[in-house]
Amino acid sequence: MPVDSAVAIPALILEWYDRSARRLPWRAMPGAPPPDPYRVWLSEVMLQQTTVAAVGRYFADFTTRWPTVADLAAADDAEVMAAWAGLGYYARARNLLACARAVTAAGGRFPDDEAGLRALPGIGDYTAAAVAAIAFGRRAVVVDANVERVVARLFAIDAPLPGSRPAIRAACDTITPDNRAGDFAQAMMDIGATICTPRKPVCALCPVNRHCAGFRAGDPERWPVKAAKKARPLRRGTAFWVEVDGHVLLVRRPDKGMLGGMRALPSGPWSEADPGLADAPVAGNWQPIGQVAHVFTHFALDLAVVMGTSERDAADGEWWPVERIGEAGLPTLFAKAAALAQKSRKEERE
């Protein structure tokens, strides 16, 4: 890359940011002093593989209930997991708590450089760089999916992802400024989210279109090149709604595996073959009440939901008041199943 581009590109991008930065709850004004590292860290973890729109109310809820990292560290696991319900990738919530407790045990301040941050649970290369740059003003090369796309287009990097990551990071390094690296990173992500979009990028609005090899080639959508995806298999399972005296049986899923650490309806393993009633938590007279279709990252699931009754002491788990099922913090799959059960109960009463 020409040396003049290495100077011109960051300057143009920071000018654009000063005019056009998105206003977000966890973000300082362009050029302003860095925001609270706790809020930066919390927002970055919530935003991992997750859209700004989805994070909004969770960020407000968490910062209200747990205003400092020490407050979060002192919280009950069950409350934090329930507060995260619906946001997905639940290992993030478990690591969030582990990280808060590690920081609090070490004195209550986040490490102020990439290496220190990178050693904490749930903080990988991206998040360490982002927090170091945004919260502590460090120069760090911040590369997320937005930046990958913007940089791949700027430099017309033809090698396919994910193999091209080192080349993209090296290219990003050449345009990252020594000052305002945090604003630069956020600007790159804003440009990726609003201008240099996956489809139909609005190059006319881009502050660096003159420097963009993808734009000059006339077909910026050609980049980034990506490896082909694999097909998503279908699995089947059964969830059991067991009710006694207005209470439903809930279990907690093991920390490892799908929906780890979350409250759930009893449900056996999910596989290609229909398990039927093989994994029932109690002996019961089961009645089918419907099917839930749900799509995960690497498989789709058809979940049969069945309803039955039992004795209170016949099974291990938590008997949860049915009318308060909305507060149980069920992940979306089981929230759908619960909605089906509620509907079925209501129809029975009519």
Place this chain on the structure above:
DNA sequence: AAGCCGTGGAA
């Protein structure tokens, strides 16, 4: 190191 791990919005 390639697979595992959620969810919902956009097109």
Place this chain on the structure above:
DNA sequence: TTTCCAAGGCT
């Protein structure tokens, strides 16, 4: 309807 994909990390 289907497909794509998002401020990734862990093992």
